[in-house]
Amino acid sequence: MKTISLEQIKAVVPSIDLISDIEEGFVAYSLGQANVPPVGELILEKGEVHIKYGCLINDEYYVIKIASGFYDNPTIGLPSGNGLMVLFRQDTGQLVCILLDEGHLTDIRTAVAGAIAAKHLAPKNVERIGVVGTGVQARLQLSYLKDVTTCRRVLAWGRSEEPLERYRRDMEANDFAIETTRDTGEILRTCNLIVTVTPATEPLLLASELQSGTHITAVGSDTPHKQELETAILREADVVVADSIAQCLLRGEIFKAMQSGDITQDELIELGDIIAGRKTGRASDSQITVADLTGVAVQDIKIAAAVYEALA
Incomplete structure (x- = not known):
């Protein structure tokens, strides 16, 4: 099992063709080639937490993502977003990787x-x-x-x-x-x-x-x-x-x-x-x-x- 830090993520993201990758994801979803359950959601007094998870049919992995938004955080010197993504093998359930992105990958994939x-x-x-x-x-x-x-x-x-x-x-x-x-x-x-x-x-x-x-x-x-x-x-x-x-x-x-x-x-x-x-x-x-x-x-x-x- 591998852990990937935010610094590693930020260093490698610019080299990836994310527009093409995520276009492929949208197409697979609309063709019925994805298993995406309903969004998990936790609404708190000062923020919200979203849990999104799923897999593409016949792909190697499934992913569980937790991302939060606490919109007053910048007033106390903290980022408004946080979270992580966890990658598992689809055939065995084995944990492959934890991406400690602190919400950065959610921000990037949203912009893409x-x-x-x-x-x-x-x-x-x-x-x-x-x-x-x-x-x-x-x-x-x-x-x-x-x-x-x-x-x-x-x-x-x-x-x-x-x-x-x-x-x-x-x-x-x-x-x-x-x-x-x-x-x-x-x-x-x-x-x-x-x-x-x-x-x-x-x-x-x-x-x-x-x-x-x-x-x-x-x-x-x-x-x-x-x-x-x-x-x-x-x-x-x-x-x-x-x-x-x-x-x-x-x-x-x-x-x-x-x-x-x-x-x-x-x-x-x-x-x-x-x-x-x-x-x-x-x-x-x-x-x-x-x-x-x-x-x-x-x-x-x-x-x-x-x-x-x-x-x-």
């Missing part, structure tokens, strides 16, 4: 999924990227979008000036041209590729500001009580994509829009089906598309195995 959604759903000409949020995920989403779009113009939204200014400095050092705003409506009016990455429980983006030709990747809403998009945005969208339809019926933006009656299950397309060419995503640059990414265990399976094999 955002890049995959943009690759398959964003308009061809991305004029400006809108980022709703200023935390770790807001940084990683932009970093991985570099692989799928040449656009470097960004408008970032945050709740207060200090984190916005830190975000601007950090991402300008990463070759982006960053402007900031406290108005989410400005994001919708001026950006045609938007990523939302907050733990909001009330809508931040409203349908009244929605423009044709926009793609929105909603990342932050991964529980039943979170919401970043007004449900009418999904009603107005030409294409609504789920990372997992089964999971999105129980949590996230699709769950909220189903509750309000703004969409029906028949309208939903799975991301893996678009990647595989079985379903059509964006058909024109004038369409509005929304991807609801709640995080699926196949992402954890693929990234854990890739890191282990790169270091084996």
Whole structure:
């Protein structure tokens, strides 16, 4: 049994083609070639813990992942995310590897999924990227979008000036041209590729500001009580994509829009089906598309195995 440290993980991740690996995971999931049980969830007073686990059929491994979010932690000098991944042999149950990633691999695979959604759903000409949020995920989403779009113009939204200014400095050092705003409506009016990455429980983006030709990747809403998009945005969208339809019926933006009656299950397309060419995503640059990414265990399976094999 091998233990892999966070330092080892950070050193090897840049050398792995995670977009291709995780695309393969989404395709396998949508083709019914994955065994992914429902998410385990523990909601605490100051945070939340998610347990995701599963395997790909006929693969070598199964993975169990624990990831937590305690969003006030930065005020006491601690990261908001933590966790680990555990890799077992699928044929014997033997423990192969413990990845002490402290939540880093969850952050990375989430950002990679955002890049995959943009690759398959964003308009061809991305004029400006809108980022709703200023935390770790807001940084990683932009970093991985570099692989799928040449656009470097960004408008970032945050709740207060200090984190916005830190975000601007950090991402300008990463070759982006960053402007900031406290108005989410400005994001919708001026950006045609938007990523939302907050733990909001009330809508931040409203349908009244929605423009044709926009793609929105909603990342932050991964529980039943979170919401970043007004449900009418999904009603107005030409294409609504789920990372997992089964999971999105129980949590996230699709769950909220189903509750309000703004969409029906028949309208939903799975991301893996678009990647595989079985379903059509964006058909024109004038369409509005929304991807609801709640995080699926196949992402954890693929990234854990890739890191282990790169270091084996």
